[in-house]
Amino acid sequence: MAAAYLPLGSTRYHLDANCPALDTARLHNGGIVAEITPTTGYTPCLLCVDTAPTEWTVTTETIAELWELIGPAKYHTSINPDTGRVAIDGLTLLEHGNADRQFARFGDTIRFDRNGCYRVRPAAPST
Ligand SMILES: [Zn+2]
Structure with missing residues (x-):
């Protein structure tokens, strides 16, 4: 699967590297965002993953x-x-x-x- 982005200390991952919620997380976590695969054990972001x-x-x-x-x-x-x-x-x-x-x-x-x-x-x- 494609890479997912996980802000430091978060349990919520993002599939879109340009997700606005990721910007907020970057601001609050000193810019540290990890790339993870797979996403098992984490919850998708509401904004860029979960659209329905x-x-x-x-x-x-x-x-x-x-x-x-x-x-x-x-x-x-x-x-x-x-x-x-x-x-x-x-x-x-x-x-x-x-x-x-x-x-x-x-x-x-x-x-x-x-x-x-x-x-x-x-x-x-x-x-
Ligand atoms: Zn997101």
């Missing part, structure tokens, strides 16, 4: 790719009460099409609807 799905769960692993993938998205931050520091806690989806501004926390699912808008489905509350 229209639903994604926001996690610490996927958030950078989702930010690249979803046009009207930006990082959402809040103060972590334990550390007193500002930390990323999800994505804000800005108003677009007929969709209002929405907040997708870690664990929530973002869905791309047929009408061209992204919708956030909150994670089921833990019981």
